[in-house]
Amino acid sequence: MTLRILYFARLRERFGLAEETLAFAGATAADLVAQLQARGGVWAEELAAGRAFRMAVNQDIVTLDAVLPDHAEIAIFPPVTGG
């Protein structure tokens, strides 16, 4: 399946990427994180177990066991700091 992935704030800066389209063969949000971690470098560092980041699927916050639908809009971002 194909996913559109958006990155925000500190993670966008660290990855040097605001958005990408990705071919994805896994099923869950955890599978996607594993695929991105496998890129190594800042990806492995920022998405390592225990690091604080959030994921949204089609603009709703999800947990790592969420199943990703084809053509979903995924967002990965740091814990929010508005208000």
Add this chain to the structure above:
Amino acid sequence: MKIAVQTEAFDLGAEVDAMRAGRTDIGAIASFVGLARDLNESSGVAAMTLEHYPGMTEKALAALVDEANTRWTLLDVSVIHRVGRLLPGDPIVLVAVASMHRGEAFAACEFIMDYLKTQAPFWKKEETSEGERWVEARASDDAAAARWDAS
């Protein structure tokens, strides 16, 4: 209900006036205005830039208001959050809640702010004398939001 994400400043008086215009059933309006401070974690902040996730932000704010409406009987709610570059003293966020009695307005206003701090996709980047830095999420904000789940 009014939800707005905007770069422009807002005026609390104008928002409250708009909320009560033409109606006499409102007995209480509680409001909160959050401001940009010049000091955070012991260093001076010259300015900050607020980034957000267009689309999800508006959805998340509307969901907060919907949740408040399930917990209290409210007559109207306005939430305005600014984005872009702000200077110390600038207003960042406004929440105003109208209800028949003060208890619901006070409680819902605080609830919406506590949830906004942990749920709405905004991020602050500060310009300090030591350079730029992203503001880290605070555990105290998570605790403030969590206490609404306990009751």
